[in-house]
Amino acid sequence: MSYPTMNDTSLASVEVAGLSIEFSSKRGDVQALGEVDLTARPGEFIAIVGPSGCGKSTLLKAIAGLTAPTTGGVTLHGEPVRGPRQDIGFVFQRPALLEWRSVRGNILLQAEMRGMDRATARQRCEQLIEMTSLTGFENALPHELSGGMQQRVALCRALLHQPDVLLMDEPFGALDALTRERMNVELNRIWRETGTTVLLVTHSVAEAVYLATRVVVMSPRPGRIIEEFDVQLPAERVYADVMQDEAFIEVAARARELLGVEVAAD
Numbered sequence: 608m609s610y611p612t613m614n615d616t617s618l619a620s621v622e623v624a625g626l627s628i629e630f631s632s633k634r635g636d637v638q639a640l641g642e643v644d645l646t647a648r649p650g651e652f653i654a655i656v657g658p659s660g661c662g663k664s665t666l667l668k669a670i671a672g673l674t675a676p677t678t679g680g681v682t683l684h685g686e687p688v689r690g691p692r693q694d695i696g697f698v699f700q701r702p703a704l705l706e707w708r709s710v711r712g713n714i715l716l717q718a719e720m721r722g723m724d725r726a727t728a729r730q731r732c733e734q735l736i737e738m739t740s741l742t743g744f745e746n747a748l749p750h751e752l753s754g755g756m757q758q759r760v761a762l763c764r765a766l767l768h769q770p771d772v773l774l775m776d777e778p779f780g781a782l783d784a785l786t787r788e789r790m791n792v793e794l795n796r797i798w799r800e801t802g803t804t805v806l807l808v809t810h811s812v813a814e815a816v817y818l819a820t821r822v823v824v825m826s827p828r829p830g831r832i833i834e835e836f837d838v839q840l841p842a843e844r845v846y847a848d849v850m851q852d853e854a855f856i857e858v859a860a861r862a863r864e865l866l867g868v869e870v871a872a873d
């Protein structure tokens with residue numbers, strides 16, 4: 608897979624320019640995000656790592672139009688973000704499924720909220736169920752699924768409308784280590800199959816480097832980007848092989864060094 612050059616911002620899926628965010632509350636003002644500039648080109652997979660509370664979630668929310676900038680702004684495909692964007696996909700740490708709805712029903716919720724054509728939505732839903740290995744569980748209720756399966760349902764729901772941009776906020780943080788590795792492998796395949804631009808926030812350096820084409824490291828709050836690393840690995844990544852690859856080891860070591868003790872060992 609090849610990517611357009613860094614300078615070619617006309618092709619950017621996401622462009623964050625001079626973005627800073629300050630929250631005001633009764634307890635005072637909090638500068639959550641320093642000044643951030645970040646460009647995601649179409650089809651890129653960007654992983655964002657940084658100390659707890661440095662503003663990673665705030666950055667994703669600003670890209671989604673859920674949090675307003677204090678300075679600077681965000682453009683999606685060259686269009687300024689001025690409010691909640693319906694054309695992106697968002698996966699949160701918790702799958703947030705409706706307990707009384709089946710797997711299929713939870714995925715199709717996205718279609719109902721958007722008024723998507725029913726036949727198209729159903730066809731896409733079946734494709735995603737197959738892609739995420741949920742076949743056979745279409746009619747299961749959330750409590751009948753494992754944590755990893757629930758998060759796959761949330762991923763299907765986020766991808767139903769075929770967003771060009773998928774934002775993921777620590778989506779596998781609540782899963783056990785083995786399930787998390789499996790989800791990483793699946794996400795690598797889904798990213799390759801869909802061509803979606805992904806921005807993933809994670810506390811795991813290994814997850815970041817395994818999945819991303821570029822790893823962005825942030826400073827403590829107010830978060831700024833202190834370093835960006837291109838990950839020189841092919842798009843298709845075999846987990847065990849990647850863990851031994853020089854390119855992986857080098858970027859992971861540099862990222863961990865920058866983060867010091869702030870990131871839990873993984």
Ligand SMILES: Nc1ncnc2c1ncn2[C@@H]1O[C@H](COP(=O)(O)OP(=O)(O)OP(=O)(O)O)[C@@H](O)[C@H]1O
Pocket residue numbers: 630631632637638639657658659660661662663664665666828
């Ligand atoms: N709506 C809000 N009102 C006031 N302060 C907020 C709000 N949202 C976030 N903050 C503060 O902004 C800072 C950044 O929060 P944010 O959740 O973006 O960090 P994070 O890097 O995602 O953290 P973590 O890695 O622990 O999830 C924190 O100090 C947080 O308390």
